[in-house]
Amino acid sequence: MTRRLLLHVGTPKTGTSYLQDVLHRNRRTLAAAGISYPADRFDAHFLAALDLMRLPWGGLETEAIGAWDRLAEQVRDHHGTSIISHEIFAAASRSQVGRALRDLGHDDGTEVHVVLSVRDLVRQVPAEWQENVKHRSSISYARFLRQVQDPAREGRIASWFWSVQEIPDILNRWGHDLPPEHVHLVTVPPPGGPPEVLWERFSEAFGLGGLDLDLEAERVNPSLGVPETALIRRINAAANRQLPPADYRPLVRELLAHQTLSQRTGSPRLALPPEVHPWVRELEDSWVAEIRERGYDVVGDLADLEGGPPPTAWADPDQPSEKQVAGAAVDAIKALLLENGRLQQEAARLRGDLDAAHHDLERSYLRPTYRLREKAVRRLQDARLGRVALRAYRVGRGRSSRSA
Amino acid sequence: MTVSGERRAWGWVAHLRDGGTTPWADWRGEGTREGVYLPGAQQLELLRRLHLAAHRDGGRPSPRLVERIVEASAPGRGTPDLELVGATDASPFGPRPVDPVDLPDAELTRVATSLIAEDLVAAGARRPHEASPLIRPWRTRYRLVGDPWLADPVREALVARGRPPGGRGSVVVVLGRDVATMVADAWTSRCFDEGSVPWREWLDPFAAGHRVPPRVDLERAAATWARRVGPARVRVVLDPGALPRLLGQRRAQRRRRAQRRALPQPPALAADAVDLARQVAAVLGLLVLPSQRADLLRHTFLPRLLDAPGPPLLLPAEHAEWATQRAVRMRDRMLRAGYAVHGDPDRLVPRPEAVAPAGASGPTDAGVLALAVRLMLDETQGGSP
Missing domain, CATH: 3.40.50 (Rossmann fold)
Known part of the structure; x- marks a missing residue:
């Protein structure tokens, strides 16, 4: 059977978390259809990408050691179709892409397809700033925009932004050694359309049509509004020094941002400032023209990459409505209180279990037979002959524990 | 990519693989394509600096080290691999191509740290003192x-x-x-x-x-x-x-x-040696567990840094x-x-x-880069302890 690899390399904020969640939860159904999604944990491909690209990621990189080699081996060992998906692969350099394709068997006859899901830059720019904020950054929106617009692209924010968002450049790096028909672009529909359209496009690109997959979303990367993002940014500025990354992830990103603040629906949404809008639209047009010329397989419509008009009323996240931020903060405090209460109850339950275990242990110690055995062991241990006898007894009993 | 620009770039790559030290701006020769992609400007300039240092010392890097540099990528977030200016058409996409001579030393060091970290992992930790199995009962607490x-x-x-x-x-x-x-x-x-x-x-x-x-x-x-x-x-x-x-x-x-x-x-x-250790530590953190990293840095890397100028x-x-x-x-x-x-x-x-x-x-960035280059040469010439 021909080995075939579908390598989904980005871009961020294009429904990738949802796709990866569906693929991970439906691994058995996929396997029954001859499709391998080699991931023993939902973020396995993320770790593999960190390992391939030697990227530090708030301490997670220690879990990533060796992850790329393991993933590549699983792909090479599977005779059929394999799928790899993570959006940070978009940032891989040409040499890293070269290594990735080599490790995945591109030179040994594996048919490699690169899939890139893409969304208009008008929505991607504010979404990337929000991702920065959800990853501990306290950079203002204005400063972020200045850095992104700097033609020199110096600094980590600008270089990262363009490495994962500049579609023609990503495809230069990932697609330069592939025929254009093996490069597939999945466009994210404009806002307001039926939500299932994006999945249908993914399904078409990955050849999942006809499979009975559970599409219920468990992991998504939801967006925040203007006051909610401003609040997280303020929390970052206040707590970053004290809050280690291992605590930030569950408390700030998951509990506050994803589970609590993303549920607030009435807030103004993040958008491009009207003065930046024309610059971004011009870029989008040049990208669409370039992609059209290259002849890639487009699943969806390239017109989806042309962002909508600027909002009629733009809310500046650097100068948010304090009333709205206060409302978000109250929701955040409520969530933290409820979580704290839950943890206290959990701690009380565990303390109760521990007390009960101690009690049982004490009772067993207080039993006359236990005390008698303990006394005997102590006496035996005091004499050389006794120690030998005790060792012989333990060996005969088949255990090496020194406990009585 | 223009034909002449591409040929000139591949010619320069071959020149550097052969031990050449001519800067990109002065290079006029041509060559044939010898890979799927042109190596990045950082990698090529690091290779040129390595040859310059080797010529000064009368040595030469091993072919394996040369290939490792050509295929390397800078670790972590930061400037991506850059194109050589003049080797490609002026594309509106991707980072601007550069004249490699203009690259900051720190960018070249980024690439070098990746290779040094790999060498350390390959060498393994060499503890000078193993814990004695015999604990002296009379010891001072x-x-x-x-x-x-x-x-x-x-x-x-x-x-x-x-x-x-x-x-x-x-x-x-x-x-x-x-x-x-x-x-x-x-x-x-x-x-x-x-x-x-x-x-x-x-x-x-x-x-x-x-x-x-x-x-x-x-x-x-x-x-x-x-x-x-x-x-x-x-x-x-x-x-x-x-x-x-x-x-x-x-x-x-x-x-x-x-x-x-x-x-x-x-x-x-030397201050440069400490800073190089700092940068290598960052890459080692991506290759080994924290306890191994400290062992490699203190027991394998540190002895190599003792005579750093x-x-x-x-x-x-x-x-x-x-x-x-x-x-x-x-x-x-x-x-x-x-x-x-x-x-x-x-x-x-x-x-x-x-x-x-x-x-x-x-x-200083220049001092750290010079030390990194020297260590890579020592490694390839078997000069490390």
């Missing part, structure tokens, strides 16, 4: 805290001699020296453990906040231990000559050859007043608390030679 750059090698040597720290009635030895040197020691120690931010990025917030790094604060360490074991069992040691006696080493020194049994001195390193890490002149104030405050508080101090308490005050002359500011 001690705990050694304070300046980690002073205390860690001493503790390790004692463990190797069957004298691990701890035990009932331990005396707590708080080891230190002048505050300016201890500040440099604290950053150095971090660089050889978990890595750190650059020197000034780490140092300046402490000075601005009128506080010292926790590992430098001898008074705080002494107070913490005094609360646990009582002040009578805390000794602040500012005179290294007092250390053997407090740690129970005097008799052993008399009986055996003094040189072999003497307590180790802290390694003296350059001035030591010194406190910048503008922070001398801050260090002096903190030292005086530390001295006064320790004396008020009544701890036994071995050595003149004024030894905490920065020595003039521990403060950099005005204008000097620790490691």
